[in-house]
Amino acid sequence: MNSTTxxxxxxxxxxxxxxxxxxxxxxxxxxxxxRLLLDTYxxxxxxxxNKQIRQLLAGSTVVISLWTGKRMVGFxxxxxxxxxxxVLWDIVVADDLQGLGLGRQVVEALLSSAPLKNxxxxxxxxxxxxxxxxxxxxxxxxxxxxxIKELRNHQ
Ligand SMILES: CC(C)(COP(=O)(O)OP(=O)(O)OC[C@H]1O[C@@H](n2cnc3c(N)ncnc32)[C@H](O)[C@@H]1OP(=O)(O)O)[C@@H](O)C(=O)NCCC(=O)NCCS
Numbered sequence: 001m002n003s004t005t006x007x008x009x010x011x012x013x014x015x016x017x018x019x020x021x022x023x024x025x026x027x028x029x030x031x032x033x034x035r036l037l038l039d040t041y042x043x044x045x046x047x048x049x050n051k052q053i054r055q056l057l058a059g060s061t062v063v064i065s066l067w068t069g070k071r072m073v074g075f076x077x078x079x080x081x082x083x084x085x086x087v088l089w090d091i092v093v094a095d096d097l098q099g100l101g102l103g104r105q106v107v108e109a110l111l112s113s114a115p116l117k118n119x120x121x122x123x124x125x126x127x128x129x130x131x132x133x134x135x136x137x138x139x140x141x142x143x144x145x146x147x148i149k150e151l152r153n154h155q
Contacts, residue, residue: 004067012058023070032050034065061115062078077089082115083120084121111136
């Protein structure tokens with residue numbers, strides 16, 4: 001595998017969001033690449049438009065992207081109040097590079113960022129990848145229920 005570059009974006013990921021910047025602050029069509037990464041490998045995040053992805057970036061406290069050259073191969077983001085609660089969202093690695101430690105890099109970069117490191121608890125919701133998070137220090141939640149209120153359909 002070619003070496004990867006991990007980018008720790010600032011809150012709202014301005015360069016990625018507005019200019020599509022990748023490694024070395026070079027224009028990489030990053031927003032479109034992120035849309036395709038989510039569309040292809042993240043079953044819960046299919047069909048999101050560029051505008052919707054810009055908004056999710058703008059609303060994220062911590063954003064991590066992983067690149068080989070100018071190709072975005074991994075992504076993850078988190079929201080946090082910086083003291084009590086943080087949540088991981090949209091962790092994804094391109095199919096052909098899964099199983100090589102990249103997902104771990106993304107999650108560890110999120111967890112080691114100040115807004116998450118200083119939070120009391122980090123939550124995440126997963127449908128199929130609980131085992132991946134268990135070996136990263138997350139625990140099954142047995143004393144709380146996950147409740148959801150669906151507010152609107154974005155399609
Ligand atoms: C889940 C995902 C992000 C993991 O990324 P990855 O790069 O394949 O994982 P890594 O190579 O970093 O794996 C790290 C460790 O987790 C283990 N692991 C990875 N996926 C696993 C899974 N689904 N179940 C159990 N263990 C898993 C690996 O064996 C590895 O263990 P090791 O360090 O002992 O060798 C990736 O498979 C993915 O993008 N899947 C599709 C999208 C998705 O489901 N994302 C999760 C949303 S909550």
